[in-house]
Amino acid sequence: MTRKQTAVLYDDLFDRFDEGAFAFAVKESERYYALPDVRGKRCLDVEGGAGAFISRLFQAGALEVHGVDxxxxxxxxxxxxxxxxxxxxxxxxxxxxxxxxxxxxxxFVHSGGVVHHLVQPEQGFEELARVTKPGGLTVIGVYGRGGLMPFTISVLRRIASLLPYSLVSRVVSWFFSNPYSQYLVLDFLYVPIVHRYREEDIRRWYEDAGYTDITRSRLHARYTYGSLSAHLFHGEGYITLQGRKR
Ligand SMILES: C[S@@+](CC[C@H](N)C(=O)[O-])C[C@H]1O[C@@H](n2cnc3c(N)ncnc32)[C@H](O)[C@@H]1O
Incomplete structure (x- = not known):
């Protein structure tokens, strides 16, 4: 049931995308994670959305891309x-x-913004690791813990749960004409499951699965790292971690 609700929500949010929103999604993705050399590589992307990451992989010369959503x-x-x-x-x-x-x-296997919405997130990671070849790269992006903003979102989620999605969706559309902004707001408010992590939790997943070269992307997108104010506001920020499978 939760899986179905998740699918219905994202189907609605990404179906709204127009060219401007898609181009924006590509730019946002670039601000989170710099691609490694994927030329001639067989890649998997499990984050769907409208397929912004997939378009980046092709533009970077991927041989073949598989998308699962x-x-x-x-x-x-x-x-x-x-x-x-x-x-x-x-x-x-x-x-x-x-x-x-x-x-x-x-x-090369990538999944941003997905496993933290699962009932059993680590199971999702283990699947991504399973289909990565030895020597290949796996990358996941998950929500970090702590911070004023995630706390505020959790309060707003409780309020939103008392209101019909159709009503809130209409109000959000009045305030934000850009479908990308509508996606951000309604995703935060209505996605059924949200897990949040510390970087070390995700590192442990990689270590337990036998990965080496485990590194976090330090690119800045909606979150910034390193400053005290950013830490207070965003907590651990958005954690994009990659590792090389042994
Ligand atoms: C938060 S969105 C990420 C979108 C992407 N980061 C972007 O901005 O274009 C999550 C995506 O994962 C998909 N998704 C959610 N749960 C999934 C699951 N269990 N398996 C595969 N895809 C899933 C959703 O349908 C949605 O497209």
């Missing part, structure tokens, strides 16, 4: 926004909890 409409969006590369793109509707690929199938 839980939402039916999101799969259509990914195909729509990545038409120029349709011959090298495979999109499947499915869950990160159980990926229909053999062990070690991909050189």
């Amino acid at each position: 839980i939402g039916e409409k999101n799969c259509v969006s990914v195909l729509h926004w990545n038409k120029p590369w349709k011959d090298r793109l495979v999109v499947k509707q499915g869950s990160v909890e159980s990926l229909e690929y053999p062990d070690g199938f991909f050189d």
Whole structure:
């Protein structure tokens, strides 16, 4: 049921995207994570959305990209926004909890903003690790813990849970004409499950799965790192961590 609710929410949010919102999503993605060399590589992206990360992979020279998303409409969006590369793109509707690929199938595996919405997040990570080939890279992005902003969001989520989604969605659309902003607000308010982590929690997942070269992306996007005020406001920030599978 939770999985279905998650799919329905994101299908609605990404179905609103227009060219401007998609271009913005690509820019935002660039501000979180700098791609490694993916030229000639077989890649997996399990974050769907409208497929912004997938378009980055193709532009960086990926040989072939597979996209998995839980939402039916999101799969259509990914195909729509990545038409120029349709011959090298495979999109499947499915869950990160159980990926229909053999062990070690991909050189590069990415999933941003997904596993923290699962009932059992570590299971999602283990699947991503399973399909990464030895020597390949796995990257995940998850919400960090602590901070005033996540606390405020948790309070707003309680209030939103008392109000119908359709009403709040309409109000948010009045205030924000950009579909990307609508996505941000309604995602924060209505996604059914939110887990938050410390960097060391996620490092441990990688270590337990036998990864080396575990590094955190220090790029700045909506969060900044290092300053006291940022720490008070954003806590651990957004944690994008990558590792190389042994
Ligand atoms: C927060 S959005 C991330 C979007 C992306 N970071 C962007 O900005 O374009 C989460 C995405 O993961 C997908 N998703 C959620 N749960 C999933 C699951 N269990 N398996 C695969 N995809 C899932 C949603 O449908 C949605 O497209």
